[in-house]
Amino acid sequence: MKSLVVYYSRSTITKKLAEKIANQTNADIEEIKPKVNYQGRIGYARAIKDARSAKNIELETLKYNPADYDVIYLGAPVWASKTANPLISYIKQNKNNFKNVKFFLTAGSSGFESSFEQMENESQKPLKTLNLTTKEVKQDNYDLKSFIS
Numbered sequence: 774m775k776s777l778v779v780y781y782s783r784s785t786i787t788k789k790l791a792e793k794i795a796n797q798t799n800a801d802i803e804e805i806k807p808k809v810n811y812q813g814r815i816g817y818a819r820a821i822k823d824a825r826s827a828k829n830i831e832l833e834t835l836k837y838n839p840a841d842y843d844v845i846y847l848g849a850p851v852w853a854s855k856t857a858n859p860l861i862s863y864i865k866q867n868k869n870n871f872k873n874v875k876f877f878l879t880a881g882s883s884g885f886e887s888s889f890e891q892m893e894n895e896s897q898k899p900l901k902t903l904n905l906t907t908k909e910v911k912q913d914n915y916d917l918k919s920f921i922s
């Protein structure tokens with residue numbers, strides 16, 4: 774099974790998880806880079822505002838075509854109980870090229886359910902989902918076995 778891990782990460786937590794998933798599944802990995810700047814204090818405020826309005830944003834050129842893969846792992850942080858805009862924008866722009874999807878999210882503590890729902894509404898029912906807190910990712914306190922099998 775050919776897999777692609779696609780993720781957005783603002784402060785490297787989701788990145789850490791994405792790299793581990795890619796490593797354990799021998800997948801190619803695509804980091805989504807938004808053209809909008811979400812860094813710093815102004816970027817944080819913009820992220821909250823964009824998440825609330827589910828704003829579609831422009832992304833830098835991508836390396837991989839999801840149509841070439843059997844499973845796409847889609848990952849992002851939760852922003853204001855929504856899925857971070859760069860990933861939602863990716864999904865909107867590429868959903869017709871997904872065969873099967875699995876979703877993974879990181880968050881401080883809450884907003885997983887509404888974010889998974891949003892991802893599913895924008896694409897299709899996932900084969901599996903995985904949600905981890907920032908702390909669990911930082912401490913490597915999780916097991917990927919059932920998610921990647």
Ligand SMILES: Cc1cc2nc3c(=O)[nH]c(=O)nc-3n(C[C@H](O)[C@H](O)[C@H](O)COP(=O)(O)O)c2cc1C
Pocket residue numbers: 781782783784785786787788817820821849850851852853854855879880881882883884906907
């Ligand atoms: C703009 C913004 C909004 C956030 N909203 C939530 C939230 O609604 N619930 C929550 O538990 N964590 C929230 N967080 C925390 C992040 O989801 C969490 O720290 C995540 O692991 C960061 O992942 P990253 O390092 O890949 O960007 C928010 C963070 C940011 C920057």
